[in-house]
Amino acid sequence: MLADILITILLIASTFYMTIVLLRFLLQLARADFYNPISQFAVKATNPLLRPLRRIIPGWGGIDGAALVLAVLIQALALFLILVAMNGGIPGINPLTLLVWAVLNVLDLIVKIYFWSVIAVVVVSWIAPGSHHPAIQLVAQITEPVMRPVRNIMPSMGGLDLSPIIVFLILNVVSVVIDHMKVAAGMGALAGM
Secondary structure (H helix, E strand, C coil): CHHHHHHHHHHHHHHHHHHHHHHHHHHHHCCCCCCCHHHHHHHHHHHHHHHHHHHHCCCECCECHHHHHHHHHHHHHHHHHHHHHHHCCCCCCCHHHHHHHHHHHHHHHHHHHHHHHHHHHHHHHHHCCCCCCHHHHHHHHHHHHHHHHHHHHCCCCCCCCCHHHHHHHHHHHHHHHHHHHHHHCCCHHHHHC
């Protein structure tokens, strides 16, 4: 029972912080409003770990490599600690396998962030179109790089935007591929994380 409680705490804490790190990454990738209060929170919450890592891993072309590496390191550490709790001791696992698992989980979390962000944008467009709430603006800014290419390809439907449906389809296909990659990488009981 104690191991289950520890695993739950590790999952929640690591996923929460990784989400903040990945949000910062996606906000920078989308060139979202840096002065938005939510952006400022993400910066302040991640700076203590990202600043030292940036000295080793510089960004290039607008991509914050340090944030991605930090997310993978957090996930790898969380997976290692979960395996320790499940096995009652240090697991005999190859560090490269642990790294692959961590990368797959980070990719899966990025897909989930996009998926829920697109849902939020669609719902807000029905409930409060033209809202200027900082959270709504950031979510729209995050999804725009994913939605724009689909909007450019799809013909105009007289004011009806069907691009979220295509984006959902693409995100679900990517999610299925990642799930199969997790199984192929031998994640077993950890594949649902």
